[in-house]
Amino acid sequence: MTERVKIKADVMWAYLEKPNDMSGKYQVDLCNLSDPAVAALEDMGIAVRQKEDKGYFITCKSSNPIKAYDKNGDQLDATVGNGSGAIAMVGFYEWTFKNKEGRSPSLKKLVITDLVSYDDAEPVEELDSADIL
Numbered sequence: 001m002t003e004r005v006k007i008k009a010d011v012m013w014a015y016l017e018k019p020n021d022m023s024g025k026y027q028v029d030l031c032n033l034s035d036p037a038v039a040a041l042e043d044m045g046i047a048v049r050q051k052e053d054k055g056y057f058i059t060c061k062s063s064n065p066i067k068a069y070d071k072n073g074d075q076l077d078a079t080v081g082n083g084s085g086a087i088a089m090v091g092f093y094e095w096t097f098k099n100k101e102g103r104s105p106s107l108k109k110l111v112i113t114d115l116v117s118y119d120d121a122e123p124v125e126e127l128d129s130a131d132i133l
Contacts, residue, residue, distance in 0.1 A: 007033060011086050016080060028080075044092050046090075080115065085112070085114030087113055
């Protein structure tokens with residue numbers, strides 16, 4: 001069994017510098033995975049999920065901040081926005097919690113190949129309270 005794989009993905013919901021409010025962890029969704037990437041991840045025992053807006057995807061979580069790098073190997077200072085392209089090295093870790101056990105993806109390295117800065121992302125339209133149904 002392979003210990004880690006290199007996959008191409010689109011980044012969504014990148015909580016690299018601050019923990020996600022719901023999970024309490026740093027995390028990132030690696031989305032729109034190719035069929036070979038899905039097969040390689042599943043061969044490692046990692047569950048790959050599918051949603052209409054994300055295609056095939058995995059969520060990598062960490063107790064520590066996640067470092068992202070550019071193609072030159074320099075650490076990124078910019079906030080990574082939805083739709084950024086990436087190459088990720090993904091491994092796994094095994095866990096046991098109460099009476100459950102499993103295997104989850106572990107992000108070894110994240111290289112952003114096509115940065116969509118969070119600040120440049122599509123602005124959310126302000127809603128007037130009179131418009132709410």
